[in-house]
Amino acid sequence: xxxxxxxxxxxxxxxxxxxxxxxxxxxxxxxxxxxxxxxxxxxxxxxxxxxxxxxxxxxxxxxxxxxxxxxxxxxxxxxxxxxxxxxxxxxxxxxxxxxxxxxxxxxxxxxxxxxxxxxxxxxxxxxxxxxxxxxxxxxxxxxxxxxxxxxxxxxxxxxxxxxxxxxxxxxxxxxxxxxxxxxxxxxxxxxxxxxxxxxxxxxxxxxxxxxxxxxxxxxxxxxxxxxxxxxxxxxxxxxxxxxxxxxxxxxxxxxxxxxxxxxxxxxxxxxxxxxxxxxxxxxxxx
Amino acid sequence: xxxxxxxxxxxxxxxxxxxxxxxxxxxxxxxxxxxxxxxxxxxxxxxxxxxxxxxxxxxxxxxxxxxxxxxxxxxxxxxxxxxxxxxxxxxxxxxxxxxxxxxxxxxxxxxxxxxxxxxxxxxxxxxxxxxxxxxxxxxxxxxxxxxxxxxxxxxxxxxxxxxxxxxxxxxxxxxxxxxxxxxxxxxxxxxxxxxxxxxxxxxxxxxxxxxxxxxxxxxxxxxxxxxxxxxxxxxxxxxxxxxxxxxxxxxxxxxxxxxxxxxxxxxxxxxxxxxxxxxxxxxxxxxxxxxxxxxxxxxxxxxxxxxxxxx
Numbered sequence: 001x002x003x004x005x006x007x008x009x010x011x012x013x014x015x016x017x018x019x020x021x022x023x024x025x026x027x028x029x030x031x032x033x034x035x036x037x038x039x040x041x042x043x044x045x046x047x048x049x050x051x052x053x054x055x056x057x058x059x060x061x062x063x064x065x066x067x068x069x070x071x072x073x074x075x076x077x078x079x080x081x082x083x084x085x086x087x088x089x090x091x092x093x094x095x096x097x098x099x100x101x102x103x104x105x106x107x108x109x110x111x112x113x114x115x116x117x118x119x120x121x122x123x124x125x126x127x128x129x130x131x132x133x134x135x136x137x138x139x140x141x142x143x144x145x146x147x148x149x150x151x152x153x154x155x156x157x158x159x160x161x162x163x164x165x166x167x168x169x170x171x172x173x174x175x176x177x178x179x180x181x182x183x184x185x186x187x188x189x190x191x192x193x194x195x196x197x198x199x200x201x202x203x204x205x206x207x208x209x210x211x212x213x214x215x216x217x218x219x220x221x222x223x224x225x226x227x228x229x230x231x232x233x234x235x236x237x238x239x240x241x242x243x244x245x246x247x248x249x250x251x252x253x254x255x256x257x258x259x260x261x262x263x264x265x266x267x268x269x270x271x272x273x274x275x276x277x278x279x280x281x282x283x284x285x286x
Numbered sequence: 287x288x289x290x291x292x293x294x295x296x297x298x299x300x301x302x303x304x305x306x307x308x309x310x311x312x313x314x315x316x317x318x319x320x321x322x323x324x325x326x327x328x329x330x331x332x333x334x335x336x337x338x339x340x341x342x343x344x345x346x347x348x349x350x351x352x353x354x355x356x357x358x359x360x361x362x363x364x365x366x367x368x369x370x371x372x373x374x375x376x377x378x379x380x381x382x383x384x385x386x387x388x389x390x391x392x393x394x395x396x397x398x399x400x401x402x403x404x405x406x407x408x409x410x411x412x413x414x415x416x417x418x419x420x421x422x423x424x425x426x427x428x429x430x431x432x433x434x435x436x437x438x439x440x441x442x443x444x445x446x447x448x449x450x451x452x453x454x455x456x457x458x459x460x461x462x463x464x465x466x467x468x469x470x471x472x473x474x475x476x477x478x479x480x481x482x483x484x485x486x487x488x489x490x491x492x493x494x495x496x497x498x499x500x501x502x503x504x505x506x507x508x509x510x511x512x513x514x515x516x517x518x519x520x521x522x523x524x525x526x527x528x529x530x531x532x533x534x535x536x537x538x539x540x541x542x543x544x545x546x547x548x549x550x551x552x553x554x555x556x557x558x559x560x561x562x563x564x565x566x567x568x569x570x571x572x573x574x575x576x577x578x579x580x581x582x583x584x585x586x587x588x589x590x591x592x593x594x595x596x597x
Contacts, residue, residue, distance in 0.1 A: 051386055057379035058439045065444075068435040075434055095336075102333040142546045146425070146513045147526065151538075154530050155354050156347065161339045234425040237517055238527070247426070251433060259433070263426055270421045 078256035086258045087265075090246060094265060097242035100160050101228035104167030109221045112172055116179035122191070123183055123205045141173025149235035163240035167231060171224050178223075182216040183209060219284050222277045229273050233266045358539030366537050370525065370544045377521030378552070380439050380514070381507035384446025388507075389500055392451045396458025397484055402470070403462070412455070419452030424510045428519060442519030446507050454503055461495040462488050498560045505556050512545055522548075 069076075117123045119133045148169050152162035190208030199207070236244020243262055250258040398404050399412040419427075428445035435441045465488050473487035515523015522545060529537045557571035 050382055054379035054382040054386075057376055058383050058443050060383070060440055061438075065435055065440070072434040079430070079434075096338065099333045099337040102330060103337060106330045106333075138550075139546055142549045143542065144509055144513045144516075144545075146516045147523075147542070147545070150516060150527055150530050154533065155350055156343055159339065160337055161341075161343055164339070230423050234423050237425060237429070247429060251429060254433075256433065259429075263422065263430070266423070266426060267418070267421050274421075 075254075075256050079260045081257050082261040082264055083257040084261065086261050090243070090262060090265060093236075093243045093246040094269075096160055097232045097236075097244075098229070098269070100163045100167060100242055101225060101232040104164050104171060104228050104232070105221065105225045107164070108168040108171035109175060109217075109224065111168070112175035112179060113217070115172070116176045116183060117205055117209070119176050120180035120183035122186060122188055123201070123209055125201060137173055137176050140169060141177060143169075145170040145231045146235055146238060149240040150238040153239040158239040158241070158245075160241035163232060163235050163242060166235055166240055167228050170231060171228065174227070175220060175224055178220045179213065179217055182213050182220075186212050215284060219281055222280055222284075226273055226277050229269060233269070354535065357535035358542070361536070362540035362543060363534075363536035364540060366540060367544070370522065370541055373515075373520075373522045373525045374544060374548050376439055377511045377515060377523065378508060378548075380443045380519070380521055381446060381504060381511040384443035384511070385450055385500070385504045385507045387444070387447035388450030388454055388503070391447065392454040392458060395451070396455045397462065397488075399455065399459040400462040400488070401459075403480065403484060403488070413459075416452045416455040419448065420456065421452075422449075424449035425513060425517060428514050428517060432518065437518050437520075439520040442511065442514045442521070445514060445519070446510055449510065450503050450507060453506075454499065457499040457503075458496060461492045461499070464495075465491040494563050497563045501556045501560050501563075505553055508549060508552050512549075 115133065115137070119130065119137060121130060124130050145166055148166035149162060152165045156162050156165070186209060188209075190212070191204045194204035194208050195201070233243045236242040236246065237248050239245060239248075243266060247259060247262055250256075250262065395412055395415075399409050399416070401409065424445060427448050428442060431441050431445045431448070435444075469491055470483055470487040473483045478486060511519075511521060512523045512526075515521040515525070516527045518524060518527075522541065526538065526541045526545070529535075529541065554570055554572060557574075558568060561567065561569045561571070561574060
């Protein structure tokens, strides 16, 4: 509709100087604007409606916030003055955080490799098995890491083991999704050739698909390690070991100058790891 | 020099026509990559060896897991579903309101951080701020907020808002910078002021991407708000953690199903609106995936047919 209108009016403007007769558009020969005003109005109303509803549900109260913030000025002063003498006491938790992240990554990427081959259309000819494993992995992926952690803490008990389990499950979903999608996108010529020579699907995948997907696999492993460092600093909040447990402890005793030191440490680890991983990935691509 | 070397290499094997087995190319010695593998293995082994975990717990784990899964899902406590849906609504409201505040704050900031629109003095501090906010996990921001202002759903929403400023700011200035220079040049040439360039040159072009990013951030916020509940900010997460602590396992099972289903539904809805914004048509992400799959299959078949007809 709008395109046709545009074409007609443009023709009009072109013809006007030469013919100048009746039927051509007057001074306002510019194309008519497509009317989408009411649509954006409806969209705006919907957004505004949801916002009002959410504001009521959440209980917006800026007054109470300001009041609390005034009372909490002492807390804020403590927060901006980290107590560096606390550092030696945070070292064990810091090390545990890194250990959990490394173990979680190692275990999950090893488990994820066969499952990804199972979950990719390119490497698994059985569509029923494919559907099942994909559905399970979708469910596994949609549960948040902290929820896994709190479940494992109640089942196994507090400590790093629950943390490792939570990380492994959390990673598994992500890793399988990324690797199986990479497998889907691969060129399947090598696999077809292996199958034609009489190889089984397992052998064909092992010989033709695994070497092809290996670089992606390594780079996603680095990515998962990065995610794990982030996650393992916080899953301790529900008792799964690492720095999070320490955060919970100092928070209950209102030691905010310790809390800010811990947060500072988390920032440093995350930034260091990001630098390392971007360096490693650059090397890998080269 | 370079022109000579290929001819010499081709001439040398000429006396013996067929290269013997000794003449295959020398395998490159991948010393550095071997060293890296060794290092990685050592680090992993060291982590396993030094961590304070009693691995005996693994032996009893399978039967424990089966036991607890049975308690949780055989059957889940559907009678508590209305409560769960109410709590979910609160979580979604937290996510929506938090994301909205994040958008309102991050939008002008990301314009200020765009190259070509603002001098570097303004740009770099803002980019640094975004980077720091992205590095801090949301839960940690929430812990800080909660210790300053107390525990409510509203502070949870504010934590989400602060957390989303980092990502939204970055995505914002990246998509503003990706706008084609042509539109900006045209507006500048027409005599637009700096604000007018932003309004008519930059915003009109970046709009679909930015809107899609906002929705995507809302999806992330929905997940984050469930997590914030786990540390006490209300909503479905709080209900979950309360029931886990009191070991009401059948309610926990039901709540987990609700979390998974609601997350999936919201992803689909938001994906549908994103598809409308970018492609101009309404479509569920599931449908998009299916269509793409069948298109790929059709393409493969046509390639096979072509190959067959060539023979």
